[in-house]
Amino acid sequence: MKKQVTIFLFCDALGFEIVSKYHFMEKEFPFRYSVRTQLGYSSTAVPTILTGKPPTVHRHFSFFFRNPDGHSPFRFFNILKYFMHPGIIFNHHRVRHQLSKIIKWWYGFTGYFSLYQVPYDRLPFFDYCEKGDIFAAGGLKPVENLRDMLDKSGISFHISNWRNGDIENLQEAKKIIAGGKCDFLFIYTAGIDGMLHFNVMDPVKVEQELKKYASSVNELFDAGAAADCELRFFLISDHGMTPCNGSVDLKSIIESKPLRFGVDYIACYDSTMLRLYILKEGCRSELLNSFNGVPGHWLSAEEKKRFNVDFEGNLYGDEIFLLDPGIQLVPSDMSGKAIPGMHGYSPDDIDSNAAILSNVQPDFIPDEIAGFFTLMKHETERHSGKGSPK
Numbered sequence: 001m002k003k004q005v006t007i008f009l010f011c012d013a014l015g016f017e018i019v020s021k022y023h024f025m026e027k028e029f030p031f032r033y034s035v036r037t038q039l040g041y042s043s044t045a046v047p048t049i050l051t052g053k054p055p056t057v058h059r060h061f062s063f064f065f066r067n068p069d070g071h072s073p074f075r076f077f078n079i080l081k082y083f084m085h086p087g088i089i090f091n092h093h094r095v096r097h098q099l100s101k102i103i104k105w106w107y108g109f110t111g112y113f114s115l116y117q118v119p120y121d122r123l124p125f126f127d128y129c130e131k132g133d134i135f136a137a138g139g140l141k142p143v144e145n146l147r148d149m150l151d152k153s154g155i156s157f158h159i160s161n162w163r164n165g166d167i168e169n170l171q172e173a174k175k176i177i178a179g180g181k182c183d184f185l186f187i188y189t190a191g192i193d194g195m196l197h198f199n200v201m202d203p204v205k206v207e208q209e210l211k212k213y214a215s216s217v218n219e220l221f222d223a224g225a226a227a228d229c230e231l232r233f234f235l236i237s238d239h240g241m242t243p244c245n246g247s248v249d250l251k252s253i254i255e256s257k258p259l260r261f262g263v264d265y266i267a268c269y270d271s272t273m274l275r276l277y278i279l280k281e282g283c284r285s286e287l288l289n290s291f292n293g294v295p296g297h298w299l300s301a302e303e304k305k306r307f308n309v310d311f312e313g314n315l316y317g318d319e320i321f322l323l324d325p326g327i328q329l330v331p332s333d334m335s336g337k338a339i340p341g342m343h344g345y346s347p348d349d350i351d352s353n354a355a356i357l358s359n360v361q362p363d364f365i366p367d368e369i370a371g372f373f374t375l376m377k378h379e380t381e382r383h384s385g386k387g388s389p390k
Ligand SMILES: [Zn+2]
Pocket: 013, 042, 193, 194, 197, 343
């Protein structure tokens, strides 16, 4: 019997609408399913895939959240802000990038870290959720992650380095598959996400880039065939990409009110949602009535529960205003301008759907992205002899 090798190829943002529209690798992957995404960004979707648990359990949602106890890793900006006048060189993206690197090194953060565009004087109000490497052993403790699960299983596995580019990760995986010794690979690629953010409305470019990606994926199939292995190949994504159809400046609306940031409220301006911490109860109705006529809505308690963001202690905001699909929050703490595509909308939005494509019938079909972990566990058990026979 041929050696079986399980491959999970993670392709950030390759949603079901895109794979269907472009007939992406239909011959190679005849089993194709739409999978409901998790509200939020990759910062919450990836930990959800790596643990099989909702954000309310692994506690990763958006990168920035309120630090109520004064121990913010950014507290030194309380002094630095006097030297870093906004609008001049200090806000240049290269300066912010270098500063992010210094902070990362200073604290020994091993996860993905960036200051993005959060104003320097507001940083001391915040903490950051991805300080550690979520792919490393114990990276999402106390919750078990993929690495912990694979370590325990005793099978031979490979998880690619998320810090590397797609070409490097795909080439490395190809060599490992060709070696014929590895049971399970999780290959991380994020290039399609970056491409779709800027080109989702340009079908010629998207088709061209998907063809390039497909040819790299085919090289993995070829490596498996050359090593005489039987590949169980699953291509998975975390969300889709929704074309831009407008933007709103929620920040100016809030800041036109006679309310003080840090005294009356704290706001996190994500790309598609505003998360609000209400510090003075008397300001609540003025804040909540700010957006009449804006295409979006405040999440109800029922929606927060259904979207798995009803965090204990309202960790990620007392109230969340979610924009309608396609509308971008500009400027946000992430970016100063609108871009052709974005994700982070309601999981009910069709363009937000994630996907699983495979060359074999999965023995478990996830209906939401947390279920990818269950499928990875089933596949691991297949190799460790605890699950379906080899
Ligand atoms: Zn993205």
